[in-house]
Amino acid sequence: MPDQAVSDRELEVLGLIENVRSRRPKFRDAQITMAHGAGGKASQTLVEGLFVPILGGETLAALGDAGEVEAGGVPLAVTTDSYVVKPLRFPGGSIGELAVNGTVNDLAVSGARALALTLSLVLEEGLAAGDLRAEIEAVAAAAETAGVRIVAGDTKVVERGHADGMYICTTGLGRRDPRSRVSPAGVRPGDRVLLSGSIGEHGTAIMLARGEFELDAAIESDTRSLWPAVDALLEAAGPSLRCMRDATRGGIASVLNEIARSSAVAMIVQERAVPVLPAVAGAAEILGIDPMYVANEGKLVAFVAPEAAEAALAALREVPGCEQAAEIGEVRTEPPGMVLVETSFGGRRVMDQLVGDPLPRIC
Amino acid sequence: MRFVDEFRDAELGRALAGEILGLVEPGRHYKVMEVCGGHTHSIYKYGVDDLLPTNVELVHGPGCPVCVIPMGRVDDGIALAHIEGVIFTCFGDMMRVPGSRGTLLDAKAAGADVRMVYSPLDALRIAKEHPDREVIFYAIGFETTAPSTALTLKRARAERVTNFSCMCNHVTIVPPLRALLESPDLRLDGFVGPGHVSTIVGARPFEFIPADYGKPVVISGFEPLDILQSVAMILRQIAAGRCEVENQYTRVVPYDGNLRALEVMAEVFELRPHFEWRGLGFISHSGLRLSDAYADLDAERRFGVPGVRVADPKACQCGEVLKGVIKPWECKVFGTACTPERPIGTCMVSSEGACAAYYNYGRFARDREVV
Numbered sequence: 222m223p224d225q226a227v228s229d230r231e232l233e234v235l236g237l238i239e240n241v242r243s244r245r246p247k248f249r250d251a252q253i254t255m256a257h258g259a260g261g262k263a264s265q266t267l268v269e270g271l272f273v274p275i276l277g278g279e280t281l282a283a284l285g286d287a288g289e290v291e292a293g294g295v296p297l298a299v300t301t302d303s304y305v306v307k308p309l310r311f312p313g314g315s316i317g318e319l320a321v322n323g324t325v326n327d328l329a330v331s332g333a334r335a336l337a338l339t340l341s342l343v344l345e346e347g348l349a350a351g352d353l354r355a356e357i358e359a360v361a362a363a364a365e366t367a368g369v370r371i372v373a374g375d376t377k378v379v380e381r382g383h384a385d386g387m388y389i390c391t392t393g394l395g396r397r398d399p400r401s402r403v404s405p406a407g408v409r410p411g412d413r414v415l416l417s418g419s420i421g422e423h424g425t426a427i428m429l430a431r432g433e434f435e436l437d438a439a440i441e442s443d444t445r446s447l448w449p450a451v452d453a454l455l456e457a458a459g460p461s462l463r464c465m466r467d468a469t470r471g472g473i474a475s476v477l478n479e480i481a482r483s484s485a486v487a488m489i490v491q492e493r494a495v496p497v498l499p500a501v502a503g504a505a506e507i508l509g510i511d512p513m514y515v516a517n518e519g520k521l522v523a524f525v526a527p528e529a530a531e532a533a534l535a536a537l538r539e540v541p542g543c544e545q546a547a548e549i550g551e552v553r554t555e556p557p558g559m560v561l562v563e564t565s566f567g568g569r570r571v572m573d574q575l576v577g578d579p580l581p582r583i584c
Numbered sequence: 585m586r587f588v589d590e591f592r593d594a595e596l597g598r599a600l601a602g603e604i605l606g607l608v609e610p611g612r613h614y615k616v617m618e619v620c621g622g623h624t625h626s627i628y629k630y631g632v633d634d635l636l637p638t639n640v641e642l643v644h645g646p647g648c649p650v651c652v653i654p655m656g657r658v659d660d661g662i663a664l665a666h667i668e669g670v671i672f673t674c675f676g677d678m679m680r681v682p683g684s685r686g687t688l689l690d691a692k693a694a695g696a697d698v699r700m701v702y703s704p705l706d707a708l709r710i711a712k713e714h715p716d717r718e719v720i721f722y723a724i725g726f727e728t729t730a731p732s733t734a735l736t737l738k739r740a741r742a743e744r745v746t747n748f749s750c751m752c753n754h755v756t757i758v759p760p761l762r763a764l765l766e767s768p769d770l771r772l773d774g775f776v777g778p779g780h781v782s783t784i785v786g787a788r789p790f791e792f793i794p795a796d797y798g799k800p801v802v803i804s805g806f807e808p809l810d811i812l813q814s815v816a817m818i819l820r821q822i823a824a825g826r827c828e829v830e831n832q833y834t835r836v837v838p839y840d841g842n843l844r845a846l847e848v849m850a851e852v853f854e855l856r857p858h859f860e861w862r863g864l865g866f867i868s869h870s871g872l873r874l875s876d877a878y879a880d881l882d883a884e885r886r887f888g889v890p891g892v893r894v895a896d897p898k899a900c901q902c903g904e905v906l907k908g909v910i911k912p913w914e915c916k917v918f919g920t921a922c923t924p925e926r927p928i929g930t931c932m933v934s935s936e937g938a939c940a941a942y943y944n945y946g947r948f949a950r951d952r953e954v955v
Contacts (some may be wrong), residue, residue, distance in 0.1 A: 573945075
């Protein structure tokens with residue numbers, strides 16, 4: 222056997238695999254499983270293999286966090302999101318707060334400041350009135366903090382046993398910021414990858430709040446509006462800010478993979494540079510989960526042209542809640558569509574998308 | 585993280601890599617098998633391979649609990665899960681293992697109450713919370729997890745929880761290793777021994793490997809430095825012409841194992857005459873079932889299972905991967921027809937499976953620069 226790390230035959234197999242992966246996914250599952258809602262490969266297959274082909278349209282196919290529409294020459298962004306988190310309240314937040322911040326953030330990372338939200342509620346028969354009031358107050362408080370108005374709403378009630386207390390759906394309308402040129406396909410080799418703070422807090426907080434593991438740690442969800450962070454990045458980097466994503470379900474690993482695919486670039490991430498709180502790292506270690514895949518509700522990943530990266534990072538760190546922001550990696554050309562990690566131990570590995578999430582119903 | 589980061593120190597890693605380089609004979613190719621799937625996972629996750637000289641090859645072994653479960657046993661589990669009123673509990677990885685007609689996850693989507701647990705005690709807790717339902721725990725794993733299943737069954741008995749039972753798929757590590765060593769198509773220079781299993785059984789049961797087959801064994805921990813150090817210890821044995829069982833994982837593994845855990849296992853389990861392993865076929869005295877004293881807690885005896893043996897899919901080469909005969913990428917369907925999203929074989933399902941580890945972490949041309 223020749224002593225080289227990768228034989229020609231192996232290279233050939235690797236090429237074949239990338240061929241298969243670059244094809245548009247076909248949705249062939251017989252039924253929906255929890256994996257389809259987890260933000261990993263199964264979700265991607267559902268969206269790209271079923272929804273986009275049937276619904277069509279360029280805007281949808283761009284797979285951004287928000288769609289673009291123009292009204293009387295004004296560029297607008299529209300997005301919608303449903304919230305089915307269990308439990309309804311968790312350390313650091315609740316479903317009401319999440320429902321506002323999540324939608325505001327999808328607009329923010331699309332370079333749009335939220336103007337208005339709609340609020341749809343699906344309530345379960347038997348939900349305590351006090352719990353409902355608390356969540357509506359949480360919605361109001363989060364909306365005020367984010368500077369957005371609730372302008373329309375809807376309420377449905379379903380039989381006991383059908384909605385785990387309540388589900389919320391919010392739709393957001395925002396105005397594209399004139400400073401913004403961000404686009405999911407706008408990332409270029411050489412761009413730097415910035416992360417707005419420590420990862421994995423929301424998913425870990427939810428997991429512990431469910432009480433399924435006999436594990437206790439003071440970890441709070443990071444749910445917050447990302448507009449201040451986006452505003453600072455736009456101010457510091459302007460058109461050099463190529464693309465942003467909020468790293469919710471599937472964590473930063475999923476976000477980086479989505480962008481690597483949509484921009485046909487490679488990324489290399491320095492594991493050592495990614496901030497993780499010790500309590501989150503500890504819980505992840507015990508549960509055998511990689512924090513890179515754990516959900517956040519107030520963290521974004523930004524791709525910035527190299528010449529603007531330093532200024533963008535400095536501006537980001539000035540924003541409250543982003544003090545730990547860091548440059549975590551760089552965009553490369555080869556191998557396209559792939560995210561690699563330089564491990565703290567000094568080796569390298571692929572950081573792929575998960576098939577499903579080990580922890581469904583986190584947002 | 586204290587007491588963990590110390591074992592992932594890059595500088596110490598480089599120092600060990602240098603030491604390993606000094607121990608290998610140039611021109612000689614070394615094949616070392618890591619028995620345990622946990623090691624395989626660590627090797628890929630931390631990129632341990634990147635620190636080894638190219639003539640030291642790590643070969644992945646059979647020690648992945650999910651990987652060795654044959655299709656028929658998955659079908660049996662799914663049959664139990666579909667029984668009216670049953671809450672079926674298992675570890676998360678197990679839910680994605682394909683049976684002949686879908687996975688437990690599919691059974692869940694079709695209406696079966698299948699729940700993921702992190703420990704058998706969680707399953708027992710669910711049984712106590714739902715006294716009107718039958719709760720079945722689908723137990724898998726080597727000697728590492730068998731004691732916790734045994735303790736859970738003892739507790740169920742002591743607390744008179746009558747709606748709890750266990751479908752036992754526990755296996756033992758020595759029989760497949762012996763089968764592997766008897767196989768003519770594998771040439772190995774040594775073994776990185778299974779650290780977790782050894783915390784229970786100790787290092788002694790592996791003495792047959794140097795004694796009968798002339799191969800060194802080093803019981804290893806799971807951090808990247810542990811694995812590098814174990815490889816160095818194996819190479820040092822080879823260089824010095826020694827051949828014995830050594831224990832690198834002394835901070836956890838006592839040479840004689842955990843006697844209390846072994847006692848509990850002996851009380852609750854007995855050896856099956858034979859047990860089918862995925863890709864390896866039937867191996868005598870390699871699987872455990874509940875002893876007659878615990879027969880009433882045995883889900884197979886309480887409910888009955890189809891027990892139909894299902895042949896592995898033709899294209900699947902999990903057996904050869906588990907024996908270390910081929911590398912994951914050498915399988916005909918690897919990464920094309922068989923992927924983590926649509927696995928054909930078990931090795932592509934579990935995070936400890938060699939195929940999943942290679943696909944998820946190692947799938948790039950590592951000797952080429954990233955540009």
